[in-house]
Amino acid sequence: MSTQPTEADVDADHEVLTAFDDGKPPATAGVRKWLRFRFLIRFQSLLGLVLVLFGGIVFSPRRNGEILFLSADNLANIVRSVSETGIIAVGMTFVIIAGGIDLSVGAVLGLSGVLVARLMIDWDYGTVLAIVIVLIAGLLFGVFQGLVSNYLRIQAFIVTLAGLQLARGLARIISGDQFINISFGSKPKQAPTSFSLLGDRLFGGVLPVSALVFLGVGIIGSVVLNTTRFGRHVFAVGGNERAARLSGINVRYVKIATFAICGLTAALSGILDAGQLAFANPDSGTGYELTAIAAVVIGGTSLFGGEGTVVGTLAGALLLGSLNNILQLNNINANLQLIVTATIIVLAAALQHLASRRSNT
Amino acid sequence: MLEMQGIGKAFGGVRALRGVDLTINPGEVHALIGENGAGKSTLMNIMSGAITDYEGKIRLAGLEIRFSSPQAALRVGVATVFQELDLVPGLSVAHNLFLGQEPRRSRIFVDNSTMYRRAEDVLRRVGGGISPRTLVGNLRLGQQQAVAIAKALAVGEPRILILDEPTAALSTHEVERLFDIIGLLRSRGVAIVFISHRLEEIPQIADRVTVLRDGRTVATVPASTPQEHLVSLLIGESLGALFPPAGTATSKDRLRMENFSYEPLRPSPEWQEPHGINLTVRAGEIVGLVGLLGAGRTELLQVLYGTAPPGRQSGSVKVDGRPLRIGSPVEALRRGIGFVPDDRRGSGLVTTRSVTENLILADLKRLSTLGVVRTGRVREALRWGLPRLKIKAAGADAPILSLSGGNQQKVLIGRILLREPDLLLLDEPTRGVDIGAKAEIYRLVRSLAANGLAVLVASSELPELAGWCDRLVVLRQGRLVADLPPDTDPARVLALAGALADDTNTPQEP
Numbered sequence: 001m002s003t004q005p006t007e008a009d010v011d012a013d014h015e016v017l018t019a020f021d022d023g024k025p026p027a028t029a030g031v032r033k034w035l036r037f038r039f040l041i042r043f044q045s046l047l048g049l050v051l052v053l054f055g056g057i058v059f060s061p062r063r064n065g066e067i068l069f070l071s072a073d074n075l076a077n078i079v080r081s082v083s084e085t086g087i088i089a090v091g092m093t094f095v096i097i098a099g100g101i102d103l104s105v106g107a108v109l110g111l112s113g114v115l116v117a118r119l120m121i122d123w124d125y126g127t128v129l130a131i132v133i134v135l136i137a138g139l140l141f142g143v144f145q146g147l148v149s150n151y152l153r154i155q156a157f158i159v160t161l162a163g164l165q166l167a168r169g170l171a172r173i174i175s176g177d178q179f180i181n182i183s184f185g186s187k188p189k190q191a192p193t194s195f196s197l198l199g200d201r202l203f204g205g206v207l208p209v210s211a212l213v214f215l216g217v218g219i220i221g222s223v224v225l226n227t228t229r230f231g232r233h234v235f236a237v238g239g240n241e242r243a244a245r246l247s248g249i250n251v252r253y254v255k256i257a258t259f260a261i262c263g264l265t266a267a268l269s270g271i272l273d274a275g276q277l278a279f280a281n282p283d284s285g286t287g288y289e290l291t292a293i294a295a296v297v298i299g300g301t302s303l304f305g306g307e308g309t310v311v312g313t314l315a316g317a318l319l320l321g322s323l324n325n326i327l328q329l330n331n332i333n334a335n336l337q338l339i340v341t342a343t344i345i346v347l348a349a350a351l352q353h354l355a356s357r358r359s360n361t
Numbered sequence: 362m363l364e365m366q367g368i369g370k371a372f373g374g375v376r377a378l379r380g381v382d383l384t385i386n387p388g389e390v391h392a393l394i395g396e397n398g399a400g401k402s403t404l405m406n407i408m409s410g411a412i413t414d415y416e417g418k419i420r421l422a423g424l425e426i427r428f429s430s431p432q433a434a435l436r437v438g439v440a441t442v443f444q445e446l447d448l449v450p451g452l453s454v455a456h457n458l459f460l461g462q463e464p465r466r467s468r469i470f471v472d473n474s475t476m477y478r479r480a481e482d483v484l485r486r487v488g489g490g491i492s493p494r495t496l497v498g499n500l501r502l503g504q505q506q507a508v509a510i511a512k513a514l515a516v517g518e519p520r521i522l523i524l525d526e527p528t529a530a531l532s533t534h535e536v537e538r539l540f541d542i543i544g545l546l547r548s549r550g551v552a553i554v555f556i557s558h559r560l561e562e563i564p565q566i567a568d569r570v571t572v573l574r575d576g577r578t579v580a581t582v583p584a585s586t587p588q589e590h591l592v593s594l595l596i597g598e599s600l601g602a603l604f605p606p607a608g609t610a611t612s613k614d615r616l617r618m619e620n621f622s623y624e625p626l627r628p629s630p631e632w633q634e635p636h637g638i639n640l641t642v643r644a645g646e647i648v649g650l651v652g653l654l655g656a657g658r659t660e661l662l663q664v665l666y667g668t669a670p671p672g673r674q675s676g677s678v679k680v681d682g683r684p685l686r687i688g689s690p691v692e693a694l695r696r697g698i699g700f701v702p703d704d705r706r707g708s709g710l711v712t713t714r715s716v717t718e719n720l721i722l723a724d725l726k727r728l729s730t731l732g733v734v735r736t737g738r739v740r741e742a743l744r745w746g747l748p749r750l751k752i753k754a755a756g757a758d759a760p761i762l763s764l765s766g767g768n769q770q771k772v773l774i775g776r777i778l779l780r781e782p783d784l785l786l787l788d789e790p791t792r793g794v795d796i797g798a799k800a801e802i803y804r805l806v807r808s809l810a811a812n813g814l815a816v817l818v819a820s821s822e823l824p825e826l827a828g829w830c831d832r833l834v835v836l837r838q839g840r841l842v843a844d845l846p847p848d849t850d851p852a853r854v855l856a857l858a859g860a861l862a863d864d865t866n867t868p869q870e871p
Contacts, residue, residue, distance in 0.1 A: 246700060
């Protein structure tokens with residue numbers, strides 16, 4: 001969506017002017033007003049993020065006049081804390097815009113973590129190869145779910161609910177139902193040192209690698225969704241599946257591809273999780289699917305499909321992270337954090353409902 | 362009894378009604394007719410309380426009223442049976458009749474025996490021998506219609522009963538039953554507003570007719586008014602001026618079907634299979650598909666475009682001389698076949714997206730390099746499309762739903778035209794489109810035909826096809842029964858389509 005007026009816009013405006021002739025009132029004023037309103041809704045999460053950041057500055061504890069919330073360390077911490085669910089949320093955005101949902105991501109994260117650990121520790125794979133294999137495995141897991149959902153005509157909710165159980169079960173089998181400690185070194189039963197990079201911080205120990213990966217995934221996701229043919233297809237399939245099919249779009253392929261992307265992001269998160277913690281827990285990532293969905297919803301993506309942005313999702317994830325961070329800095333207990341999160345989700349959904357009601361009248 | 366004065370209503374920028382006057386007398390059957398988009402449904406929604414923000418005044422028995430909801434209208438005796446019957450298929454007839462106001466025992470438990478007894482009383486008033494214990498989902502459409510009317514009666518005798526296109530999906534026999542019910546109610550003094558676009562029904566059932574056009578009342582006349590006069594009131598004096606002059610067909614066959622049949626693997630009574638079709642559409646020609654509801658018009662187009670349920674084909678179908686394998690839209694588009702579906706909202710518009718996104722949807726491949734959509738090429742496509750299609754929008758990025766029905770339809774036609782098809786299949790291309798946009802669509806398609814496009818168009822409006830097409834082919838129960846010039850006497854065309862046959866008690870004009 002370009003915000004610059006194109007020549008076509010100008011042409012179209014001219015058309016509206018000629019529309020006065022047939023005695024009909026111009027549609028312009030109302031539509032314009034609505035467009036402005038819609039703009040606010042589309043970027044509600046960015047707006048929310050700004051508000052939360054502002055709140056963070058105001059309510060932040062200070063030390064020697066320095067605002068702790070704004071310290072480089074703290075900001076980096078926020079991004080790191082949301083990086084795993086955030087990466088998943090980017091993949092989830094694709095699935096949800098295409099009209100689906102993926103509940104298996106948290107379990108796929110756990111599965112990927114133990115898989116990458118086993119590959120390196122017990123089967124002597126190098127870092128790069130192990131990571132690539134796990135990424136492909138995550139992608140295939142998504143493809144598999146997509147195939148089942150499309151060819152057996154089972155709703156994504158149900159298929160991925162089953163996928164969640166399946167992935168968790170596989171994770172426990174692969175790990176032997178216990179934590180796998182990852183120690184780094186070149187001896188047998190040790191992971192290559194290069195894998196520890198995932199838990200590092202770059203640029204003088206400020207920027208965590210996971211945060212960098214998160215932002216990278218966000219940028220790639222946003223570019224793919226907005227500039228590619230595939231991105232348009234995702235919107236069309238979620239917005240009106242029959243219209244998409246009649247327009248010659250391979251609807252099944254598009255849907256399966258979104259599950260593949262989501263599986264891929266979940267696997268990436270699992271690898272980061274193992275790298276950061278230096279151990280792999282088969283039960284890691286429990287509940288992450290819901291946090292990711294929350295970030296997507298706060299980001300303005302409609303659960304009915306056909307609408308949404310990756311930027312919104314990024315902002316949604318960061319908003320949740322910042323909020324928790326502020327509450328933590330002020331020593332407000334974790335239970336209250338949940339309640340605040342609940343409020344934010346409902347507010348975001350209510351705003352969207354308001355917007356869609358506008359569009360239907 | 363019910364007086365409506367200066368009723369106006371706009372949806373967004375689209376004006377649906379501009380000052381409609383309507384008076385309904387007690388005990389009369391008042392037919393309300395109008396083209397699609399004339400404002401019938403909007404008017405009905407205002408009468409029934411479904412639309413509450415409108416301009417103008419409504420008086421019921423001399424008192425000015427403004428309904429806050431359909432329930433409020435029902436309480437003062439204005440009942441409505443909507444076209445989409447609001448029945449729950451999984452519940453019994455009796456439960457549907459008393460939905461939300463079930464008789465209760467101890468104020469908690471549903472008093473089934475009382476309910477079934479009262480349901481039987483109500484059902485007796487509409488006749489037809491429907492058992493209150495049957496599941497609504499197991500009833501035929503005509504019976505469901507009777508249940509919907511009974512539901513309006515279950516609350517108490519209405520003073521006014523509004524029926525929205527009640528005959529649209531009924532068989533001849535079921536229509537007769539419905540008319541019996543209407544006659545019964547009329548004899549008890551109930552006023553009935555009967556919305557229809559089947560002109561031939563009007564002298565049978567109505568006392569007076571009000572004609573709507575472009576959101577205005579054109580006239581209220583006795584139901585005995587000759588049909589031709591009604592048609593001219595409906596369409597306006599400029600019927601002929603709507604249509605562009607005919608073109609000249611070339612001798613090049615674009616589509617050639619010989620003894621073509623298609624049989625779905627899982628046949629369904631709702632899906633009329635094409636049987637032994639012989640049809641040729643030449644380059645430069647617009648061919649109209651005439652047929653009653655269920656004659657197989659849409660099905661034939663679906664088969665050609667590859668969206669029919671999977672099945673077996675026999676006979677031959679060739680596009681530009683080469684056999685066409687009935688497959689998928691992708692296949693059809695590759696062979697130069699374009700299709701614009703009749704269900705604009707359901708299978709056409711991506712309602713969440715902008716005008717641009719909707720327009721370029723089928724042509725993204727050409728507009729992108731290595732999977733990346735090129736904004737420059739999109740702009741070029743818009744520069745080609747917006748003026749040629751005469752799409753009126755607040756901007757290329759305006760939401761598609763902010764456009765009027767006619768402009769939405771132009772976007773959908775444009776979507777397929779960007780693919781530069783050689784054969785264009787149109788299903789009800791002017792449904793819900795205002796007159797101005799209709800004329801533009803006629804002209805646009807005609808000018809494309811002049812450049813060698815072959816067009817096959819299905820429509821339920823015969824005057825439209827007669828004025829627009831070069832040839833009419835008549836479908837009846839999946840078979841192609843006639844191939845006629847467009848100036849054939851409409852009565853004869855309708856007779857061939859089966860509209861008048863076997864229907865001995867339909868009085869026809871001499």
